[in-house]
Amino acid sequence: MAEETPRPETQAASAQPSAAKPAPAAKPAAAAPKAGGHGAAKAAPLATLTPDMQQLQQHFGESVIAPAPYVGVLLQDKSRLPEVATYLRDELKYDSVTNLTAVDYIKDGYFEVVYHFQRSTGGEPLTLKVRVPRPQGNDLSEPVPSITPIYAGADFQEREVYDMYGIPFSGHPDLRRILLWEGFYGWPLRKDWHEAYYEGDTKPFDSRWPGGHHQLAEERVPWADNVNYPPGFDPLNFHADPDAGLYDSMAEGVPGLKVVTKNGYGETTTTVLGNGQALAEEEELRTDQIIVNMGPQHPSTHGVLRMVVKLDGETVTDLKLVLGYLHRNHEKIGERNTWLHNIPYTDRLDYIVGMANEWGYVLTVEKMMGIKPTERAEYLRVLMAELTRIQSHFWAIGFLLNDLGAFYTPALYFITERDLILDFFESVTGSRLMCNYFRFGGVSRDLTEAQLAQVKELAFERIPRKIDELEELLTDNEIVKARTIGVGYLPADRSINYSLTGPCLRAAGVPYDIRRVDPYGIYDRFDFEIPVLYGADVYDRYRIRVLEMRESLKIVQQCLQQMEQTKWGDIQAGKKAYNHRVPAGQAYARVETPKGELGFYLVSDGGQNPYRYHIRSSSFINLTSLKEMVVGHKVADAVVILGSLDIVLGEVDR
Amino acid sequence: MSETVNQPLPSDFPNDPRVPEELRNNVFITTLDKLYNWGRKRSMWPMLFGLACCAIEMIATAASRHDLARFGWELMRASPRQADLMIVAGTVTKKMVPQIVRLYNQMPEPRYVIAMGACATAGGPFKEGYNVVSGIDKFIPVDVYITGCPPRPEALLHSFLKLQEKIEKQSLRTVPWYRPGEDDVIPVPMLGPDLVDMRRAEEIRQKAAAQAQQPVPTQEG
Ligand code: SF4
Numbered sequence: 001m002a003e004e005t006p007r008p009e010t011q012a013a014s015a016q017p018s019a020a021k022p023a024p025a026a027k028p029a030a031a032a033p034k035a036g037g038h039g040a041a042k043a044a045p046l047a048t049l050t051p052d053m054q055q056l057q058q059h060f061g062e063s064v065i066a067p068a069p070y071v072g073v074l075l076q077d078k079s080r081l082p083e084v085a086t087y088l089r090d091e092l093k094y095d096s097v098t099n100l101t102a103v104d105y106i107k108d109g110y111f112e113v114v115y116h117f118q119r120s121t122g123g124e125p126l127t128l129k130v131r132v133p134r135p136q137g138n139d140l141s142e143p144v145p146s147i148t149p150i151y152a153g154a155d156f157q158e159r160e161v162y163d164m165y166g167i168p169f170s171g172h173p174d175l176r177r178i179l180l181w182e183g184f185y186g187w188p189l190r191k192d193w194h195e196a197y198y199e200g201d202t203k204p205f206d207s208r209w210p211g212g213h214h215q216l217a218e219e220r221v222p223w224a225d226n227v228n229y230p231p232g233f234d235p236l237n238f239h240a241d242p243d244a245g246l247y248d249s250m251a252e253g254v255p256g257l258k259v260v261t262k263n264g265y266g267e268t269t270t271t272v273l274g275n276g277q278a279l280a281e282e283e284e285l286r287t288d289q290i291i292v293n294m295g296p297q298h299p300s301t302h303g304v305l306r307m308v309v310k311l312d313g314e315t316v317t318d319l320k321l322v323l324g325y326l327h328r329n330h331e332k333i334g335e336r337n338t339w340l341h342n343i344p345y346t347d348r349l350d351y352i353v354g355m356a357n358e359w360g361y362v363l364t365v366e367k368m369m370g371i372k373p374t375e376r377a378e379y380l381r382v383l384m385a386e387l388t389r390i391q392s393h394f395w396a397i398g399f400l401l402n403d404l405g406a407f408y409t410p411a412l413y414f415i416t417e418r419d420l421i422l423d424f425f426e427s428v429t430g431s432r433l434m435c436n437y438f439r440f441g442g443v444s445r446d447l448t449e450a451q452l453a454q455v456k457e458l459a460f461e462r463i464p465r466k467i468d469e470l471e472e473l474l475t476d477n478e479i480v481k482a483r484t485i486g487v488g489y490l491p492a493d494r495s496i497n498y499s500l501t502g503p504c505l506r507a508a509g510v511p512y513d514i515r516r517v518d519p520y521g522i523y524d525r526f527d528f529e530i531p532v533l534y535g536a537d538v539y540d541r542y543r544i545r546v547l548e549m550r551e552s553l554k555i556v557q558q559c560l561q562q563m564e565q566t567k568w569g570d571i572q573a574g575k576k577a578y579n580h581r582v583p584a585g586q587a588y589a590r591v592e593t594p595k596g597e598l599g600f601y602l603v604s605d606g607g608q609n610p611y612r613y614h615i616r617s618s619s620f621i622n623l624t625s626l627k628e629m630v631v632g633h634k635v636a637d638a639v640v641i642l643g644s645l646d647i648v649l650g651e652v653d654r
Numbered sequence: 655m656s657e658t659v660n661q662p663l664p665s666d667f668p669n670d671p672r673v674p675e676e677l678r679n680n681v682f683i684t685t686l687d688k689l690y691n692w693g694r695k696r697s698m699w700p701m702l703f704g705l706a707c708c709a710i711e712m713i714a715t716a717a718s719r720h721d722l723a724r725f726g727w728e729l730m731r732a733s734p735r736q737a738d739l740m741i742v743a744g745t746v747t748k749k750m751v752p753q754i755v756r757l758y759n760q761m762p763e764p765r766y767v768i769a770m771g772a773c774a775t776a777g778g779p780f781k782e783g784y785n786v787v788s789g790i791d792k793f794i795p796v797d798v799y800i801t802g803c804p805p806r807p808e809a810l811l812h813s814f815l816k817l818q819e820k821i822e823k824q825s826l827r828t829v830p831w832y833r834p835g836e837d838d839v840i841p842v843p844m845l846g847p848d849l850v851d852m853r854r855a856e857e858i859r860q861k862a863a864a865q866a867q868q869p870v871p872t873q874e875g
Binding site for chain 1: 703704705706707709710711713714717718719732744745747749750753757777779780781782783784785786787788792803804806844845846847848849850851852855856858859861862863865866
């Protein structure tokens with residue numbers, strides 16, 4: 001970083017006038033990646049290596065593994081990635097890749113792919129970074145070796161990086177776009193790619209403040225709509241194929257399937273297997289396999305998920321997921337927003353458990369800023385997060401029953417209880433779902449006496465009784481048992497390899513809960529257990545949720561008692577602020593939401609906006625394992641297994 | 655007969671001597687429009703179809719506390735062929751909008767659309783996103799809009815009442831679905847390099863061709 005050290009564009013709107021001139025974005029890519037930060041004025045401090053990282057370095061040599069800026073190690077030679085990953089998995093026992101993402105350091109001319117490896121026995125994740133030079137324009141970058149053959153959980157995450165950055169992963173079994181569609185023009189998370197309504201790199205935009213000469217986006221942009229087309233695009237003679245490649249690997253044994261092969265960007269060749277021909281090639285007449293698209297509009301896909309199932313009779317023989325029908329561009333918008341702006345957006349990730357998401361984000365930013373919330377705020381956070389867990393599990397169980405065919409009636413009981421908890425949320429925060437309650441260093445409001453009485457009634461009287469009722473209704477129910485025991489089995493080692501987290505992993509016998517393995521907040525003050533079951537099937541995924549509700553209730557009760565010793569109203573550390581500056585750096589922090597591990601990987605360049613805002617969502621990554629759970633079961637069970645994963649599409653597609 | 659019909663009705667109609675004894679107090683006179691609309695407005699079948707966070711509040715509306723069944727609207731159908739109300743509950747993304755338009759086309763007339771929440775109305779908090787459509791009314795006609803993010807269940811109920819009012823005002827003589835000719839079918843948008851509204855295809859082709867002539871200005875503002 002000796003020669004040119006331009007500040008990142010994201011700082012153009014910041015208060016340092018010396019850096020006000022944004023450099024042109026389409027700067028030619030530098031020939032080779034350079035060491036150092038992402039264009040910070042000073043070279044970023046290098047990370048100190050943990051013992052595991054040192055061992056890695058000793059094994060592979062310093063020319064291969066070097067300390068990276070801020071955190072983690074840098075792999076200098078990306079072709080050795082599979083070797084390093086195998087070593088991490090087999091020798092150092094980092095048995096899952098918990099997070100995988102990329103960052104575009106446009107000033108330095110490279111993409112950085114970031115891996116967080118995790119031990120299922122706990123501890124901090126190990127951060128590994130790999131760099132590839134930025135390509136010109138819309139081209140793909142150099143490939144990075146895929147680690148999907150080593151860690152199955154990397155499958156969707158690598159596809160997401162490919163979709164967002166145009167970084168191909170060589171050796172990936174099914175590398176297609178995952179959140180957008182085949183043929184989409186551009187790679188949206190690259191810093192020089194701009195959406196149609198692009199107004200500026202960072203908020204607040206000058207048009208809103210201080211001048212206030214805001215114009216409707218539609219009036220400002222060339223196409224008068226939220227679209228952009230490449231020059232010379234002719235929609236009337238365009239062969240659109242958003243599903244290109246989807247059926248390729250499923251075509252075998254399915255007569256009459258139209259096979260479309262992708263042939264570079266935008267070009268497609270079409271082969272149609274004649275029905276008769278395929279049949280004639282069969283030695284004997286067998287039942288045909290058929291492909292059925294379930295969703296995106298389907299009552300049992302919990303939102304706009306699309307499952308493509310290959311059926312032999314009623315048995316599922318193959319399954320693929322098509323995601324992105326609710327891809328709302330959280331990450332792109334998050335990089336434009338100021339730090340504070342993003343809190344309400346996290347509510348909308350997994351919209352059942354808004355406040356649990358807020359905690360994940362706020363925790364990561366606090367880690368970067370080095371601040372700690374007040375005592376009272378810590379208790380309020382635990383209170384809200386655990387109540388959220390209870391209401392989320394009520395919801396999950398209700399809708400699991402829906403999927404089993406007990407249409408809506410059981411769910412109604414649980415929605416009633418959930419509504420009571422939401423009433424409490426509403427009276428404290430002002431909203432039932434989108435609470436926007438957490439702040440950096442605290443929370444936004446304290447409880448009144450009446451609210452305290454309300455939550456005490458819930459925690460000590462009503463909910464314990466209702467959980468008993470729920471168990472009485474379901475746990476020994478013959479039909480529930482017949483439909484769920486042994487269904488959707490995925491053993492512990494496979495679950496870990498698939499980076500499965502949350503109740504589903506604990507129902508497979510792995511006591512992995514972020515509240516214990518990488519503690520945050522004040523969970524160490526409460527007496528509670530991490531329930532573990534060993535069935536690894538739908539039934540145990542149901543039972544573990546009931547057990548967790550009871551544990552959460554214990555925490556809530558203790559929390560309410562201990563909270564009395566804290567000072568009322570002391571809910572914000574430091575001054576309230578709108579305009580936060582986060583010191584340059586990178587951080588990954590996570591919380592245990594009711595669905596599993598929710599992590600945020602944030603990069604700051606010292607400005608008012610995140611330079612990179614990545615969400616590691618458990619719903620998304622848990623879906624990777626769905627195929628292995630479902631194949632071999634009947635199609636009606638596929639729906640139940642999906643229900644047992646308890647996904648929320650807002651978090652899957654982000 | 656026609657003579658009788660044309661006579662003005664007496665004010666104490668139920669007791670009119672011309673009405674046979676056994677029918678008195680059992681006969682109501684109304685317009686066909688009123689009868690038709692009265693039946694329709696209380697037996698809407700919404701489509702079981704949610705997109706995002708707003709759908710959670712829609713489910714809460716259908717649950718026991720807010721109880722949609724009080725209005726006769728509780729029969730949510732998963733098939734568009736059986737539904738006559740589409741509640742667009744959530745963010746409309748580009749990837750999803752072809753399906754929504756297709757579902758709308760598959761719904762038989764008379765059909766209504768409620769845009770629930772900020773996203774379905776105008777894009778909401780995600781309007782600037784590259785995969786987000788700024789409101790479903792860019793593609794299909796909307797009857798009632800609800801504000802909120804998400805709207806409370808009460809707001810959704812309010813929108814139902816508003817829609818009932820709208821239905822009450824319709825007349826058999828003017829409603830589009832009894833007009834001769836084909837139903838209007840909205841062309842399904844295409845997922846090309848970006849979302850293509852096929853109604854604007856010609857315009858897009860010309861503009862893009864004109865752009866190809868000139869050197870492309872960089873997007874950098
Ligand atoms: S309006 Fe708000 S609550 Fe509704 S879908 Fe949009 S973001 Fe979610």
